Every structure is written in C-alpha cells, then in structure tokens.
Amino acid sequence: MADGGPVVHGYPHLETVRAAITALYRRLSYDTVQTFSTSVAPADVAFCDTDELHLGAQRVAREIVRHFRLPDARLIVGFREMTHAANVELAAGPEYFVELNDRFRTHRRDIGAALAHEVTHVYLHRADLAFPTTAENEILTDTAATYLGAGWLLLDAYREDAASSQKLGYLTPEEFGYVLAKRSLVFAEDPSVWFTSPQAYTAYVKGMAQARRDEQQPPLTAAGWAGRRRYARDRRHALDPCPSAGDPRPGVPYSFTAGDRGPLRVSFPCPTCRQRIRVPVQGRVRARCGLCRTVLECDT
Secondary structure (H helix, E strand, O other): OEEOOOOOOOOOOHHHHHHHHHHHHHHHOHHHHHOOOOOOOHHHHOOOOOOOHHHHHHHHHHHHHHHOOOOOOEEEEEEEOOOOOEEEOOOOOOEEEEEEEHHHHOOHHHHHHHHHHHHHHHHHHHHOOOOOOHHHHHHHHHHHHHHOOOOHHHHHOOEEOOOOEEEOOOOOHHHHHHHHHHHHHHHOOOHHHHOOOHHHHHHHHHHHHHHHHHOOOOOEOOOOHHHHHHHHHHHHHHHOOOHHHOOOOOOOOOEEEEOOOOOEEEEEEOOOOOOEEEEEOOOEEEEEOOOOOOEEEEEO
C-alpha cells in the first residue's frame, strides 16, 4: 500500500499480468469467466462515514463474496495496525479471518477495494490457482480481481496530487487500467462512469490504449502500416532458405515455424487471453482461439 510515498507507473509487470489472464481462462474455463460479465455495483459496496464500522465492513465483505459466488464462505473482518493494506488467513474455510489496516477506520470509502483483493485470494485458493512466487501470486490476485469484476475498486482507490498519494494493490495504476480495459473489451462494460478518482480515469485511458495495441499487432488485419511492413519483411526472411536471411527482429509478438512437409506457420498471442495461436501462412485466414473463443481476422 503506497501511502504518501512514490507511486510506480508504467508496465513493469505486464508479462506476468498477461500470463495471469491466460491462467484464468485455462483454470476457470471460458464458461466460468463469462459468468462474471457484470461487475460489482458501486451502490452495493458504498460505505458512508455514518455507517457502523464493523457492520459496514461485514456487509461489504458479504457483497464481494456473493459476487465471487462463494456462498459458504464467511469473512470475519477486523482492524489492526499493520504495514500492508490487509491480510487474509487462507485456511480450509468456511470461515476466513481478514485483517484490515487501521487507517481504514477513517478511510472507509476504500474498504471495498481492500476486501476485493482479499476475497479474490480466497477465490483463487479454492480454485487451486496460484503462481510460483509470492510477488507473482499477488499480481495474479490483482489481475483476477480486476478481470472478474471487483478490481475496479482497487484502481479507484488510487489518488495522487502534489502533496500526497495513495494506491492499493500490487499493479501500477496503468496496469490496473490495462486489465480493466481488457475486461471492458470482452464484456462491453464501461467502468469509467464509476470512478471517483480522476487519476484512476487517466490510468484507465492509458491502459485502454495499451490493450488496443494488443489488437493491432500483425498478423491481425487491424495491424497498422508499420507493423504490416515489418511482418512482411520477417515473413520473407522466414521463407528464404538462405541461412544469411536472418531472424525476425527481437520483441515482435509473432514467430514463424516450418515443418518438414507442411507449409510455413506463424504463431502469435490471442489479443484477448494471450494464448498462442498457430495458423498457416497463406494470406487471409480466420482463426478462433480455442481458449477464449475469440474469432480473429488475420492476414498471414
């Protein structure tokens, strides 16, 4: 929890975020992800200063538990002095003890954001989905919370001005915006109308631009002129049997492979779920991602 300190910006965890989106589709399935087409409603997790602290926190926790379809999970919410924003004990259940930082006693509007992260921990624990390291697992949790409709609260908790700053979660504001934009493109949902923080809206706009760039990479037909020209060059080199032809430029999202008898193929990430797709190099091709079922128009 950044509180008054510097807030990291940009996309330092982008590859882990993308891997987390792929992992969600692989572990939960396309059909399960589709059940989260509606985000947590602002009115359901609103917290007024006049609300009783513990009763209000329990009410918000129940709403987020309901959103994640964990009917038998019961969260017991308490407050104490701590470094992090919150913590949850991932026991066998059905009761889970969540501790919130004491600062939320007076910053009640952000209790929903902290609980969204912790309930997502419970959800992923029950789904048996985890990444190898603690840092990667926290990025997975933020990504899952956002992609499944509760993490917009975490982005809205980001506020920054010349005198102070606050950010919850492990993703940067722009990375939260990116995941939220990926969700918006899938479910045609506009979360920007819910933001109370102008900085959150700016981060979402930047994240949407990054998400749009995923849809504009060759061999997708939406790729721009420069990308198409680079792709044509790399394709010529892949087709050239001369060893001096060279390899594709580093950092490009696609790669070419040629079998002993089959045609040249190109592999590239699905712009929705980042699963790699492999299609023959034969001009216009329509491909369907087997993981997220997105239909892609390609010019290979």
